[in-house]
Amino acid sequence: MSADSSAGDVSVPLRNLLNSVECVRDRVRDGESNESDGAFNLSNFWDTLNQAAKAVSQEATKLSLAFSKAPVPSQQDAEKLSDSALKSVLTLSTVYYWLPKSQGLSLRRQVRDATVEVLEEVMRLLETILSSPLQTLSQEQLTSTGGVWAACDHFLHLPQDNKAAALAALSAQIGVVKDAIEELEQALTEAQDPFDGDRDDEDDEDPGDHGDAAWSERDRRLLGPCQGLMKAAAACMRKLASAIRANGDVGAPQNVAQLDQLSDVVREISPGVDDLALCLYPPVDYSGVENHVSKLAALLKKVLEVIRSSHVCGESELTWIQFLDGAVDHNLQKARDLIQEDS
Incomplete structure (x- = not known):
């Protein structure tokens, strides 16, 4: 990101967002579920989780587009975008915590890994935006945005029980x-193979x-x-x-x-x-x-x-x-x- 004063101001909320997402990622990776004695509806959980993942994907798209063309967002707009993105990330992690261990550790492990993957892709996108020139959409930024989309879409293909x-x-x-x-x-x-000696040029790491x-x-x-x-x-x-x-x-x-x-x-x-x-x-x-x-x-x-x-x-x-x-x-x-x- 360029070093002019406005860019410096705009980068502050993005860096704060990056730090917050990293903290959420660490908690999800190492934390425990909120075990509940009440009834748990697995179907409702999946509906809510998929909606939460979709929201993260949409917020990541907004961020990527906002910093890829003129005019550059003001610091106030950048803060609004960052706050909205953080809200979606927190919602996703909160829904993950709803899944109790009683539904199965194998299931919970795969949902946890998918959640961590989304958070890490969001972090990668933010790092790319912060390191790229403003008002340009680099191939790296396109790839990072696509990485968030793919990670969010992965929830649709996870085992359901x-x-x-x-x-x-x-x-x-x-x-x-x-x-x-x-x-x-x-x-x-x-x-x-009697002809094996003629294969000196094959992959040495066979x-x-x-x-x-x-x-x-x-x-x-x-x-x-x-x-x-x-x-x-x-x-x-x-x-x-x-x-x-x-x-x-x-x-x-x-x-x-x-x-x-x-x-x-x-x-x-x-x-x-x-x-x-x-x-x-x-x-x-x-x-x-x-x-x-x-x-x-x-x-x-x-x-x-x-x-x-x-x-x-x-x-x-x-x-x-x-x-x-x-x-x-x-x-x-x-x-x-x-x-x-x-x-």
Whole structure:
């Protein structure tokens, strides 16, 4: 923003607004919900929250337009614009606080993250306006304004209850595990490719690129049960998603809490799979493999037990839970035997 006296005056309310939004962002990110014993209407909450997000989007547009063309707003007008924008931000954060933990921690976490995203995009827009020349609409300002719009529109696509929130979180985890499995399989395939030596110009950051290191025959035998364990993890997550879609219920507090418990325990699977996968690239770290294969197996057994004791487990689920439980035991024992072989 230019340094003339009027610009300096105009920048004061914008900087004050930026500081206020930052404080609101910090409170939302770290604060707790206002738990209430009264009845809570989730449908009304979403209607109000979407309206609040729409208001923030509109206020951000007003601010962006006001400082992109002549005449420059007076300090009084800038204060009015800033006050109106702050009011919309405070309303959005207040509505977020209405959502009680009893509606589900998974749901509340995703609404919180979306709210924080909006506030951070508003901050980014204000920083852009303050650093740009007055009476011009820079590409950066256009991008920042669009960032606020996109963050506000995101509320329309959020999970509407804790069942949907649990499924959304699970879907993201499934994708991470699937990628880890496919990257390892691709590396194995490329290591067996007789033309692989002709590919010196390919991406040096390929997950299978470990210099001159190569898998030994013993390494490859060990990879089998380790991959089997990773695939059991992926299958467990896919089957759980199907069980939640079929049987998941948010009508009772204990069921909402069980969905949160399932989301929390499943969130540990993808780091466990990643840790194991990293140990399997040459040169294979056998002690690391033994450690991480044991940890992942123990985690999967824990996940299966949590599923078994939850409301999403029906008669049909017991079959695959038992199958995967056996697969985990089989692959763990086979991996341990191979690790101890010739050691």
